[in-house]
Amino acid sequence: MPLVNFETLPNEARAWVFAAAAPVTGAAAVALLDMVDDHLRAWRAHGAPLVCAREWRDDRFLVVAVDEAATGASGCSIDALFHALRAIEGQVGSSLVASGQLYFRDASGVVQISDRPSFRALAAAGGVHGETHVFDTTITSVGTWRSGFEKPAHESWHARFLAVA
Known part of the structure; x- marks a missing residue:
């Protein structure tokens, strides 16, 4: 039973x-999600199935998690996950493994993507501010996903981009 309910x-x-x-x-x-589930059902670390799950949110965010108290993920198993996702990207028409982008909700609630300089410029122009909801794609635990993945920018590391000289 490696793939479980998130x-x-x-x-x-x-x-x-x-x-x-x-x-x-x-x-x-x-x-x-079908391709991710197929990978997770077969996902192993040193031959042992990983107790894992995934969740999809806002048509943009995929979280994959492993209960390391049951079986710990290895470097090779994590690499295999990234490799599988890169292979899936071409089939769904969007990159999933790129990094360095910032995600936030615009005034109408739609999730937007920005690079750091553009986000800083938006802040300077008043397009984003401390109450703008941002997404922390650097989280590393299910608890943080549940309680702090989306929050106002002033409560996040994104706040450093709001200070304009």
């Missing part, structure tokens, strides 16, 4: 967040 994972479970550069919806989202 809600059953403890807060201490290790998590990785993958953010789609473009929204993945409809048939592409179904295909993405």
